[in-house]
Amino acid sequence: MNRDLIQQLHNIVGDAGLLCDDAVTSRSAGIWHQENLKATVLVRPKTTSEVSQILALCNAHKQPVVPQGGLTGLVHGADTNDKDLVLSLERLSGVESIDPIGRTLTVLAGTALEDIQKAADDAGLFFPLDLGARGSCQIGGNVATNAGGNRVIRYGMARALILGSETVLADGTVISSMNTMLKNNAGYDLKHLFIGSEGTLGIMTRFVLRLFPKPQSANTAMVAFEKFDDVPRLLNHIDEALGGQLSSYEVMWKDFYALVATAPHCKTPPLSTEHPFYALIEAQGTDQQADLAHFEKVLSEALENGVIIDAVIAQSQRERDNLWALRDSVDECNRFRPIYYFDVSLSIRHMESYIENVRREISHNFPDGQCFVFGHLGDGNLHLAVSPGHNDNNSHTKIEHIIYSPLASIGGSVSAEHGVGLEKKPYLHLSRSAEEIGLMKTLKQALDPNNILNPGKVFDLA
């Protein structure tokens, strides 16, 4: 990058806001990467005005800019090369205000998700977005990827939790849509253009988030099933019987459960590891004693009817945390190397046969391979962790084909919640039509004609 441009960036952000050379290349490229950042210049603006000036300058110089949040993304959406300018949102951080009457929270994009959850909690309210990376990921990254997580079944994805946003366009124009109302049909709802756009259409700097009443009770159970048909059967039954209190329905195929519920990770499994399917279920309500009694009654009925064959209900916060620790122990799959992670969505009715087919293909092509399946079944979202059992150059691509190709004919998606980034770019056409991708490109060209914002991510323009 030329010295003159670096000097002008320095004029905007000052000493504290500009890092060069070793100070950049010594930074990790992200928690999933073994390597460091490839770029050599990084800016850390502290205000929206600074973001605006940086983008106006970069646009004039046709300088590529890669926005970075907490770098917990799973699809190489914030990867850089040595020509990129990194724009880190880390100093544009903090909860600005909470409105307890309108139940909204206004926050800067670089704020960690966990800090937002805590601020809402301290105000006696609840921000429901929750994922394993809560301590490191930023709300800007969550919105840019339209993150899902553990409570989508009840509260929706990030998109459903954003009332207003402020975004800086490639030419530096600030689009302030800091709406605080649930209803606002005055023309296009522009925030939705930027939510899930992975930093390719604008850099988001502030949000108005929707808060909810704080749940007063939580009841959590691990249950086991004899056959897959019973998994959605219980989901529908419990969803209806709990009258809207169901907040999580996380499924685990036997291999994943056996991996996380046995030594060395876990001394005593809460349920035997012999069953083919398990679900972690959580309901949040208003009265701990009454809700627990009802929760137990609903699960007892399911046990009596044979929909589930075993169940354990957490009796304390510690037991609840222990059950969640099993579901959250995805990194136990890293015992098998190399290991590749996938995030797909498909209709529940296709899940069993899809997974059987994937397993068949994996064991046919990789006799020493491993395939662990788990996910947010209530949202139609499965995660797979697949190891070929040995390291060769082609195995990753071969496994990607095995997992993604069947999705096209059953109307599934190659990305349920992690986005596209670089990793899923070659497979976007399996889930989106040529016309849809064409319109995405038209929007990109209209908003970022010099293609400076996160170029090459999601799709190539050429």
Ligand SMILES: Cc1cc2nc3c(=O)[nH]c(=O)nc-3n(C[C@H](O)[C@H](O)[C@H](O)COP(=O)(O)OP(=O)(O)OC[C@H]3O[C@@H](n4cnc5c(N)ncnc54)[C@H](O)[C@@H]3O)c2cc1C
């Ligand atoms: C343990 C663990 C569990 C996870 N569980 C889930 C889960 O359940 N559900 C889920 O959806 N994801 C999950 N993830 C993935 C990841 O945490 C999410 O994708 C998260 O939303 C990324 O946020 P980030 O701040 O780390 O963004 P980054 O990784 O830094 O960036 C992600 C993308 O957003 C862009 N971006 C970042 N900030 C901005 C901004 N302000 N404006 C415009 N573009 C921006 C980047 O350019 C990049 O394209 C998990 C990750 C880990 C490590």
